[in-house]
Amino acid sequence: MADSRIIAVVNEKGGVGKTTTVVNLAAALTQWDKKVLIVDVDPQFNATRNLGIAVEEGQPTTYELITAKKPLNPAKAVCETPWSGLFIIPASSDLAGAEVELVNEIARENRLKRLKPLADEYDFIFVDAPPSLSLLTVNVFAFANEVLIPCQTQPHAYAALDDLLETLDLVREEINPELNLLGVLPTFYDPRTRVSRAVMDSLSQDQRFVGKVFPTPIRTNTTIAESAMHQKPVVFFARSSFGAMDYNSLAQHILGQI
Numbered sequence: 001m002a003d004s005r006i007i008a009v010v011n012e013k014g015g016v017g018k019t020t021t022v023v024n025l026a027a028a029l030t031q032w033d034k035k036v037l038i039v040d041v042d043p044q045f046n047a048t049r050n051l052g053i054a055v056e057e058g059q060p061t062t063y064e065l066i067t068a069k070k071p072l073n074p075a076k077a078v079c080e081t082p083w084s085g086l087f088i089i090p091a092s093s094d095l096a097g098a099e100v101e102l103v104n105e106i107a108r109e110n111r112l113k114r115l116k117p118l119a120d121e122y123d124f125i126f127v128d129a130p131p132s133l134s135l136l137t138v139n140v141f142a143f144a145n146e147v148l149i150p151c152q153t154q155p156h157a158y159a160a161l162d163d164l165l166e167t168l169d170l171v172r173e174e175i176n177p178e179l180n181l182l183g184v185l186p187t188f189y190d191p192r193t194r195v196s197r198a199v200m201d202s203l204s205q206d207q208r209f210v211g212k213v214f215p216t217p218i219r220t221n222t223t224i225a226e227s228a229m230h231q232k233p234v235v236f237f238a239r240s241s242f243g244a245m246d247y248n249s250l251a252q253h254i255l256g257q258i
Helices: 018-030 046-050 062-067 093-102 108-118 135-143 155-159 161-174 194-205 222-229 242-256
Strands: 005-009 036-040 086-089 124-128 146-152 180-187
Touching: 005 018, 005 135, 018 036, 018 046, 018 086, 018 124, 018 146, 018 180, 018 222, 018 242, 036 046, 036 108, 062 093, 062 108, 093 135, 108 124, 108 135, 135 161, 146 155, 146 161, 155 161, 155 194, 180 194, 222 242
Parallel strands: 005 124, 005 146, 036 086, 036 124, 146 180
Antiparallel strands: none
């Protein structure tokens, strides 16, 4: 198997569908016989919870992988999920203290690169980053080779992209010049509202995103939230729902780029 596509799903603003996209896009890709790993680097560990993963005592998480003085074997942190081809390195609330522990460590922005040995084991690795600009987020940028940005189709979410793009430029200059923008994913799209349609138009016409706005917006759909409550990806929870159709379309679009 060739090296993974390592995709960071990032937005410094919360509530834009970041974790939802990680879980459901990763699950959708397994339907095309892809082997997919989710790496949960969010101290809120919602990706871990949304897949029903309970971290048992002694189970390494991203916290241990990042903070250990000597690198651990990352394969020991990988957990199977109930769905074939879908795996996760879970997170826990301990991750919230990682930044303080690493503040005086050399090359602290490269700790997540300890997962690089896994790159030839999976077709895709999706990294769920924290909803903030932090040392953990910088680690995610250093580890990834592509960035997917979910953007809620609301004016304030669109305006917040300015700061994120500045951050990406700085990361390319200082840490990871190979980091590419995979695309911007419109989320919570409701074609019935003028606001949602206007933000879609703004994204499509934005010269910074030419050819980079996915033509597969994720529509507002209560089934997606319901599937998270049942700790099951929407593509398996309700296969005929708008949510499942949208994430399957997104998966096909990404596979078409290979």
